[in-house]
Ligand code: SF4
């Protein structure tokens with residue numbers, strides 16, 4: 001797969017000071033300052049936070065609230081780039097201790113695509129991680145950055161080791177997608193520590209533990225079928241390791257840290273070249289259904305990317321991060337952030353305007369649901385505000401993939417109902433200690449096999 | 450430039466209620482054509498009057514109650530068409546008019562319209578008329594699939610729907626396209642075939658016992674009963690049964706939404722239809738059986754709700770149920 005590099009001099013780039021879950025960074029540059037490529041422009045004292053870096057060389061023209069692809073406004077540094085690639089000195093730093101690695105991860109702004117800062121995932125406060133997973137199921141961008149697939153595989157294995165070292169975990173795994181032949185071939189047969197890697201499929205009751213034992217190794221590569229969704233982590237953890245994550249908990253509660261390919265690659269780069277996280281690859285899905293993979297600097301505006309790719313017809317909708325769960329943008333003046341993976345354009349005539357009618361109990365939503373819920377029932381209960389009923393129907397398992405709403409012939413906005421109910425449940429139990437009998441974690445301590 | 454913003458998903462399958470209903474109507478057209486060929490003008494009259502009566506009733510009700518008019522979605526027309534196929538062609542014309550009206554008004558709208566009814570409107574109306582005007586509603590003859598050609602053109606047909614079981618083949622395409630879900634038809638059909646065959650097997654075994662046979666091989670050989678066709682089956686394999694399996698039992702609001710629930714519902718339909726058919730006839734047995742099964746559909750649904758991640762085994766589920774009944778104070782936890 002070919003990856004283009006966006007090679008333009010945009011009018012301005014907008015770098016949000018918060019591209020992660022956690023505290024907003026404080027800017028450490030002022031308006032009028034000249035910044036270099038890779039220069040740190042924001043950082044925070046908080047543990048759950050991640051530094052941001054300038055991706056261009058230029059002048060800071062403003063520090064203000066700017067639109068963000070999440071749909072809200074975030075304090076951002078606006079930089080006017082100049083025709084220069086002057087960059088700060090990157091120094092590679094190999095053979096680091098675990099603590100130093102964690103510091104570097106925070107300092108170089110490595111975050112997961114789902115938002116959490118990587119160091120906070122690997123070393124959560126008060127929890128112990130014993131398995132590190134690299135989720136490579138949605139990595140559609142192997143080429144480009146790597147000379148050949150083998151290099152990709154080796155780098156991933158190295159990165160996995162670094163991640164394990166950082167977290168102190170003894171085991172690790174890379175999870176591929178069963179239908180992604182390119183990656184599976186890349187990993188199949190490579191040699192790591194004098195041992196041939198065999199990509200093992202996760203089928204039936206065979207989870208990670210089985211393969212650790214079978215292969216007699218602490219690092220394995222497995223493959224599973226494609227799943228996608230916004231809140232996929234808990235289900236992913238269960239699928240891969242067999243550990244059930246209680247509601248209101250996250251995988252780190254059961255000792256599992258999940259990292260993405262992007263952050264793994266970023267960590268590899270940091271350690272080997274000292275280059276912080278300021279570039280990323282996004283897929284641009286155009287109106288004609290063609291998809292381009294483009295390497296862009298973080299902070300580049302959607303508008304510039306769209307123009308550079310030569311789409312100039314009328315656009316009805318711009319969607320960040322996929323048509324199933326992504327956020328529709330109200331302006332094209334939003335920047336690519338560390339969490340942006342995909343930009344989708346729709347023609348005005350393809351924009352859906354749907355009116356819900358009555359549920360006809362056709363059960364199409366039940367049949368598509370990956371986690372075996374009854375979306376139609378949950379939607380009804382959420383609509384009535386009976387959130388406790390929703391919890392009885394295991395609403396917390398929903399991975400927010402949006403399949404149910406996509407197949408509904410009555411056009412019921414099931415996903416919206418589910419999100420609304422989840423949010424309300426979250427608010428209702430905010431501040432209630434998790435041990436209390438009626439809290440969302442009642443009866444199920446986080447964890448368990 | 451302005452952009453549309455809305456909640457995800459931003460791309461959906463192009464499927465809606467209208468398409469589902471139209472698909473079913475189209476699948477029924479071959480059967481209608483054969484019926485018209487077979488019964489002539491009365492069949493045309495019957496079909497047209499019932500459909501018109503149903504559609505006009507829906508239009509009237511929605512106008513009177515100031516609801517959104519939904520005759521365009523084809524649901525009323527579909528109900529009318531299905532009902533027409535279940536009325537004997539000799540019936541006087543006011544029967545279909547009343548039937549169409551009753552199905553829509555009392556079968557559908559009294560319960561709250563599309564998606565809210567608990568019994569298929571077609572069956573509600575049919576059963577009402579069957580009880581009220583038994584003479585008009587009893588078909589002149591009962592079909593019996595004696596030979597294979599009867600599957601193509603049934604000579605004993607008394608109602609439009611029985612004329613040609615093979616004309617319902619388009620229903621299989623609907624199942625394939627998932628306009629109709631496969632679980633109910635499959636489990637329904639399997640049950641209706643397996644019960645008579647099992648009875649045949651059991652009666653064979655019973656006969657051997659009565660003769661005091663001790664050789665176990667003889668008993669085993671009775672398993673071949675599953676290969677021969679039980680005398681019950683030709684009575685069962687009639688058009689109305691296939692129609693019931695594909696179109697009536699799968700009327701979505703009357704079926705459970707859970708996956709296992711649908712399988713059980715199909716089996717229950719099969720069982721009830723068999724019981725009725727065994728002691729009565731399969732034409733009415735199908736209709737009454739499905740109607741009765743709808744009564745317990747929500748009970749089935751409540752008891753087949755999936756557990757978390759849907760992976761609890763049967764024993765785990767029982768354990769969970771018992772655990773839920775134990776009072777909180779008696780529970781203890783292992784402290785790590
Ligand atoms: S309920 Fe809907 S959004 Fe949630 S997991 Fe099931 S199909 Fe996906």
Ligand code: SF4
Nearest residue numbers: 359360362363365408
């Ligand atoms: S897909 Fe829509 S109409 Fe069908 S059962 Fe689910 S919510 Fe109801």
